Amino acid sequence: MKNINEKRSDFKSGFVTIAGAPNAGKSTLLNRILGEKVSITSKKPQTTRNRIIGVVHRPFSQIVFIDTPGMYRAKGKLNVRIVDVALSALGDVDIVLVLVDVSNPDPISEDFIVKQLQKKQRRVILVLNKIDLVDKSMLLAIIDKWSKAHPFEAVVPISAKHGDQVEALLDSIESLLPEGPPFFPEDTLTDMPERFIAAEMVREKVFRLTGQEIPYSTAVTIDSFSVKKKGALVTINATIHVERASQKGIIIGKGGGKLKSIGESARKEIERMVGAKVFLKLFVRVQKDWSKDTRALRNFGY
Ligand SMILES: Nc1nc2c(ncn2[C@@H]2O[C@H](COP(=O)(O)OP(=O)(O)OP(=O)(O)O)[C@@H](O)[C@H]2O)c(=O)[nH]1
Ligand SMILES: [Mg+2]
Numbered sequence: 001m002k003n004i005n006e007k008r009s010d011f012k013s014g015f016v017t018i019a020g021a022p023n024a025g026k027s028t029l030l031n032r033i034l035g036e037k038v039s040i041t042s043k044k045p046q047t048t049r050n051r052i053i054g055v056v057h058r059p060f061s062q063i064v065f066i067d068t069p070g071m072y073r074a075k076g077k078l079n080v081r082i083v084d085v086a087l088s089a090l091g092d093v094d095i096v097l098v099l100v101d102v103s104n105p106d107p108i109s110e111d112f113i114v115k116q117l118q119k120k121q122r123r124v125i126l127v128l129n130k131i132d133l134v135d136k137s138m139l140l141a142i143i144d145k146w147s148k149a150h151p152f153e154a155v156v157p158i159s160a161k162h163g164d165q166v167e168a169l170l171d172s173i174e175s176l177l178p179e180g181p182p183f184f185p186e187d188t189l190t191d192m193p194e195r196f197i198a199a200e201m202v203r204e205k206v207f208r209l210t211g212q213e214i215p216y217s218t219a220v221t222i223d224s225f226s227v228k229k230k231g232a233l234v235t236i237n238a239t240i241h242v243e244r245a246s247q248k249g250i251i252i253g254k255g256g257g258k259l260k261s262i263g264e265s266a267r268k269e270i271e272r273m274v275g276a277k278v279f280l281k282l283f284v285r286v287q288k289d290w291s292k293d294t295r296a297l298r299n300f301g302y
Pocket of ligand 2: 026027028039040041047048068069070
């Protein structure tokens with residue numbers, strides 16, 4: 001690894017928060033930029049619950065992205081806590097990206113986000129996402145509406161899912177970054193521990209494979225994660241916590257089928273991440289109404 005101080009003197013670096021309403025495509029964008037999956041995604045809103053860091057190393061800059069939970073007027077202990085995580089990520093950063101799903105406007109959350117931006121006075125880039133889903137002629141009206149609500153440094157239409165215009169977005173970010181040395185060594189992709197990402201992979205499969213309120217009543221913790229040794233199997237024990245006995249039944253499914261498919265698909269993703277075969281054992285446990293309990297929230301990492 002090269003000495004990180006050997007960079008040219010006009011090297012740029014900085015922190016960039018990816019903000020937006022739930023389901024705008026923030027985590028999809030982070031993964032697309034990194035070329036690796038560090039943040040889980042799903043069709044359902046409120047998938048991300050923590051701030052997730054991803055570091056991009058470019059020839060003349062290092063950009064530290066912070067993926068955040070969706071911002072909206074939340075109710076309930078867990079949701080308020082999660083939105084607070086997102087709001088705090090608007091704080092001490094160089095640039096904020098406001099991601100908007102152009103195919104599914106969410107005026108109430110958007111109004112909320114504009115108010116938060118006005119409080120923080122950051123440099124903001126408006127990113128119009130999911131342009132693959134709409135007629136391009138729609139974009140002008142959306143840009144017009146947003147530009148009246150807030151002064152943006154730039155407006156960049158992209159498709160995070162397909163990668164369109166994502167390089168242009170990076171160029172636009174780089175042009176606004178201050179000069180400075182890199183914050184992370186060149187081989188850093190994220191500072192999230194593998195344990196955390198493994199738990200998230202399990203949670204993602206619950207989001208993708210169950211319906212109704214189940215994903216929102218679920219937390220995942222890792223009970224044990226064996227040390228990686230060359231060529232050896234990584235053994236992981238994880239617990240899926242739900243709020244009611246009926247939810248436990250649904251997660252387990254007929255003959256254990258649902259839990260088996262959650263486990264199998266999570267295992268494949270974790271194997272890709274750790275680069276080794278994984279034995280993933282899942283347990284399901286009821287902790288009544290955990291999402292309303294401050295201590296439980298803390299224990300589950302929220
Ligand atoms: N067609 C299309 N779908 C997209 C695009 N970007 C994201 N999606 C889809 O939008 C859904 C939500 O994506 P996420 O990345 O989980 O959204 P998010 O903003 O992180 O959502 P929260 O974490 O819940 O706030 C997923 O089904 C993505 O595949 C895009 O550019 N085009
Ligand atoms: Mg997300």
